[in-house]
Every structure is written in structure tokens, then in C-alpha cells.
Amino acid sequence: MQNQTTKYTANDNLIFILTWGYLVSLNVIDNPLITSFALFGLTLLVLVFSNFRLEFYNFHLFTLQFCLFCYASAFWALNGRLSIEIGKSLLQTIICLSVFYAYYKKFTDVDMLLKIVMWAGYFVVFYTYFFYGVVDVVEAEDRLVSEFANVNSIAMLAAVVVTIHWYFFLFKKKSITFLMVIPCFIVIGAVQSRKAIVMSLLGIVLLYFFKQLRSHRNNLLPFLKVGFFLFFFILMVYLLAQTEMFSGLSTRMDGLIASVTGEGTADHSSRLREFYREIGWIQFSRTPMAGIGIGNAIILVARAADKNTYLHCNYAELAADGGILGLFSYYIMYLYILWYEFKYVRKDTTAVLIIVWIMVKLVADWGLVSYYTKASYFYLMIYFLHVNMLRKKYGKKRRWRTISS
Numbered sequence: 482m483q484n485q486t487t488k489y490t491a492n493d494n495l496i497f498i499l500t501w502g503y504l505v506s507l508n509v510i511d512n513p514l515i516t517s518f519a520l521f522g523l524t525l526l527v528l529v530f531s532n533f534r535l536e537f538y539n540f541h542l543f544t545l546q547f548c549l550f551c552y553a554s555a556f557w558a559l560n561g562r563l564s565i566e567i568g569k570s571l572l573q574t575i576i577c578l579s580v581f582y583a584y585y586k587k588f589t590d591v592d593m594l595l596k597i598v599m600w601a602g603y604f605v606v607f608y609t610y611f612f613y614g615v616v617d618v619v620e621a622e623d624r625l626v627s628e629f630a631n632v633n634s635i636a637m638l639a640a641v642v643v644t645i646h647w648y649f650f651l652f653k654k655k656s657i658t659f660l661m662v663i664p665c666f667i668v669i670g671a672v673q674s675r676k677a678i679v680m681s682l683l684g685i686v687l688l689y690f691f692k693q694l695r696s697h698r699n700n701l702l703p704f705l706k707v708g709f710f711l712f713f714f715i716l717m718v719y720l721l722a723q724t725e726m727f728s729g730l731s732t733r734m735d736g737l738i739a740s741v742t743g744e745g746t747a748d749h750s751s752r753l754r755e756f757y758r759e760i761g762w763i764q765f766s767r768t769p770m771a772g773i774g775i776g777n778a779i780i781l782v783a784r785a786a787d788k789n790t791y792l793h794c795n796y797a798e799l800a801a802d803g804g805i806l807g808l809f810s811y812y813i814m815y816l817y818i819l820w821y822e823f824k825y826v827r828k829d830t831t832a833v834l835i836i837v838w839i840m841v842k843l844v845a846d847w848g849l850v851s852y853y854t855k856a857s858y859f860y861l862m863i864y865f866l867h868v869n870m871l872r873k874k875y876g877k878k879r880r881w882r883t884i885s886s
Contacts, residue, residue, distance in 0.1 A: 492530050496584060497597060499523050499530075503581075504601035507855055508630050508638060509608055517573075520855070524577040531584040540582055540865035543814045544575050544858065550810040551775040554803060558774020567776040567853050574855050578862045589874070591831060591867045592653075595645050598863070602642035603661060606668050609635055613671075624673045636674035637845070638856075639665040644684030644841065648834040651692045676848045680841050687837040695827070754793045754848065760785050761797030765804065772804035776853075795846035811852050814861060815839055821868045825875055832871070835864055 489497075506519040551568035555561035585594060610618050612629050625632045643662045650659045669677045760781050764773060773780075778792050778801045792798045799807045819839060826832040838860070842851070851857045 495530055496527050497593065499527050500581060500594070501597050501601050501604075504598060504856075504859065505604055507859075508601075508605045508634060511629055520577060524580050527584060528580050531580070533580065533583050535579070535583065538582070538586070538865065538869060539817070540862060540869075541575070541579065543817065543865070544571070544861065547810045547814070547852075548572050548575060550803065550807065554771065554774045554807070557771060559777045559780050561774065563776035563779070564774045570853060571858070574858050578858055581859075582862050582866060585866055586869060589870060591863050591870070594863050594866070595649075595831075595834070598860075599642050599645045599649075602638045602645075603665075605630075605635060606639050606642065606665050609668055610664065618671045619667060625671050632672045633674050633676065633849070634856075636669045636672040636677035637680060637849075639668050640677040640680035640684065640841075641838075643681040644688070644838060645834070647685050647688055648837075651688055652830040652833065676845050680845050683844060684837055684841050687840060688833065691826075691833045691837065695830075695833070756786070757782060757790070757792045758794045758797040761792045761794065761801040765797070765800035768801075768804055770804045771806050772800065772802045775802045775807065778802050791850045793848060793850065795849065795851050798850045799852060815843070815864075818861075818864045818868055821871055822864075825871045828875060829871060831867060835867055839864070 503520060503523045506516060506523065510516040510519060548568055548571040551564055551571060555564035555568070558564045585591070608629075609625075613625060618625070627633075643665050646659055646662055650656065666681070669681065761778060764778070764781055778798050779789060781801060782788050782790050782792065792801065796808070799811055803810065819836060822832040822835045822839075826836060842857075842860075845851075
């Protein structure tokens with residue numbers, strides 16, 4: 482076990498760079514085949530330069546059970562091939578991440594992994610400026626279009642960067658580098674991603690709330706501080722929404738709010754996403770237990786709207802594809818993590834970040850399908866690593882038996 486005072490070796494630094502490259506590759510390479518080769522190659526290098534031991538932990542148990550459910554759903558799916566493709570993709574991702582998990586489990590915290598995610602995200606954000614041009618990003622009147630990567634994915638990665646850096650600023654060390662989040666917000670505004678702005682703003686507010694709650698107990702001071710913070714925060718957001726830079730995002734947010742409250746006029750995108758969600762819930766009412774097979778909701782959209790797309794809602798997608806069993810199989814992973822993070826939240830500040838990160842993810846899942854994305858499982862790896870570290874530090878040590886060494 483490595484403590485915080487131990488210096489990193491040359492191999493450690495090399496693996497940190499390879500991990501950074503793995504995350505960057507997920508977001509800057511547009512070709513799926515090239516991405517797969519890049520991720521496999523980087524994983525292979527980590528395997529070579531690390532003292533690899535294959536051990537089974539809860540990360541493997543939970544992710545593999547969902548992967549097996551994806552494969553099993555092929556037996557009752559409308560199109561079994563779609564379920565097998567999802568299962569195959571998840572299995573490949575889990576195998577790759579098992580190599581990273583085996584290496585990073587020797588540390589006593591996940592701070593380095595969090596920094597790697599943060600700096601990989603910053604690289605993607607600044608590459609966005611380089612690719613589109615600084616002026617085109619800053620002065621964008623219309624939404625940036627997806628070219629080198631999906632712009633919504635870029636914006637949501639920027640939101641993750643904002644959340645992690647805000648955590649380090651609040652709980653670790655205040656640094657002027659926090660100003661780097663400003664370009665992240667500008668990219669989110671240029672992409673006009675409603676999910677990303679909700680994720681980043683919610684992450685900021687929740688982290689500040691937990692910070693105050695930990696600092697002042699058994700009195701009203703934290704709630705007063707949060708109240709003042711919210712007032713000035715909302716005022717700042719309102720003033721920014723009036724600027725030309727964020728006018729497009731502001732208009733899209735108005736459409737989203739109208740679709741939720743029923744007041745005002747929802748924009749076309751919000752109405753379409755609401756229609757997709759309704760397709761999923763209708764199918765769930767017909768096949769509530771096991772759904773129509775993982776990955777098969779796309780068939781429902783093709784029939785109802787003649788479009789080749791998913792339901793834009795992780796809950797509706799899993800409900801239609803896997804029913805109650807599918808929803809349970811996937812979200813039990815997050816419930817397990819939250820159980821332990823809340824258990825040790827007063828002892829470990831990183832638990833605060835993990836809880837907020839997952840809460841933000843659960844909110845964002847209403848507007849995107851995330852159960853098969855590679856980034857989601859990389860983040861899951863971090864969560865499970867942290868739970869394992871918490872249990873070693875504060876609870877009983879427990880792990881699954883070694884398969885090989």
C-alpha cells in the first residue's frame with residue numbers, strides 16, 4: 482500500500498500519462514474503430530508497465546452482472562443481435578478497466594485519478610477551442626456542430642471538470658488555476674447543452690452545501706451561508722443568461738423548463754425528447770418485468786417516428802429494454818456506492834465528491850442514455866476504487882479470491 486508521502490516512480494508517472502491518454506482518446510477520436518484500437522493499445526501498455534494481478538472485487542461483480550443481463554436479454558429481445566452487441570462492448574470495456582483497477586487499487590486515495598480526469602477534460606476543452614477556433618467558440622450564435630466528437634459529450638465532460646475542480650478548490654487547496662473553469666463554461670454555452678449546464682450548476686451548489694454542512698454542525702449557520710450563496714449564484718446565472726454569449730443556451734433552457742412545468746412553449750427538441758420518453762414508458766407498461774431486450778428501444782423509435790435513435794432518457798431506455806430487472810441490475814451499482822459513501826462521508830471528503838457526482842449523474846440520466854458509454858464505466862471504476870479504499874481504511878477488509886497472480 483502506498484501512502485501520500487511516497488514519491489511516484491517512473492512507471493507510475495508513465496501509467497498516469499497512459500490513463501490520461503485513455504480518457505482523451507474517448508473524446509477526441511471520432512472513428513469508433515480507431516478509438517477501440519487506441520484504447521486497447523493504451524490498456525496493453527498499462528498492463529506491461531504495471532505489476533498486474535487479476536483479482537475479483539465488487540467492481541467486477543457488479544459490472545459483470547449487468548453485462549451478463551445484457552447478454553441474457555438477447556433470448557427474449559426483439560432483435561437479439563443488438564443486445565449481444567451491447568453486452569460485447571461492455572465486456573470489452575470491463576476487461577480494459579480491470580487492468581486500470583488492478584493498478585490503482587494500491588493507492589490510499591483516488592486523488593490522482595480525479596486529477597487525471599480533470600486534466601484530460603481540460604485538454605479536450607482547449608482542443609475544442611483549437612479545432613473550432615477561439616473566436617467561433619466565444620462568439621458562437623448557433624450551436625457548435627459535432628465534428629471531431631459529439632459536442633454534448635464535450636460539454637458534459639466540461640461539466641465534470643467544473644465539478645471536480647470546484648471540489649479541489651473547496652476541500653483541498655484554493656488555487657488560481659480554478660479560473661480555468663471559465664473556458665469550460667464558455668464551451669458549454671457554445672454547445673448550448675442543457676444537460677451540461679444543469680450538471681455543472683448542480684455540482685457547484687451541492688458541493689458548497691456539503692462543505693458548509695461539514696464545517697458547521699448543530700446550528701443554522703450553514704443554511705444561512707448556503708442561502709446567501711444561492712442568492713448571489715442565481716443572480717450571477719441570471720445576469721450571464723442575459724448576455725449574447727449565453728443567449729442561445731438561455732433560450733433552450735426556457736424550452737426545457739416549459740416542457741417540465743407545462744407553462745410557456747416548449748421548444749421542438751424538448752417536445753421530441755418528451756415523445757421519445759413516452760415511447761419508452763408505454764413499452765415498460767407492456768413488458769414491465771424484463772423489457773424487450775437491451776439495445777432494442779431503437780426499434781420502437783424507428784416504428785413510431787421513423788428515426789434511428791435512442792430514447793434520450795436512461796431510465797426510459799432501460800425500462801423499455803430491460804424492465805424492472807434491467808433498471809435494478811444497472812442502478813444497484815450506484816445504490817451500493819452511495820450506501821458506503823454516505824456511511825463514511827463525515828470521515829472522508831472525497832466521499833462528498835462521489836456522492837455529488839452520482840447525484841448529478843442521476844439527474845442527468847433523465848436527458849441522456851449513459852448505461853453503455855465507456856466514460857460511465859471509467860467513472861464507476863473510480864467510485865468502486867474509492868469504496869474499496871474506504872472499507873480498507875475504516876471497515877473490514879474484504880475481497881474476492883485471487884484468480885491468478
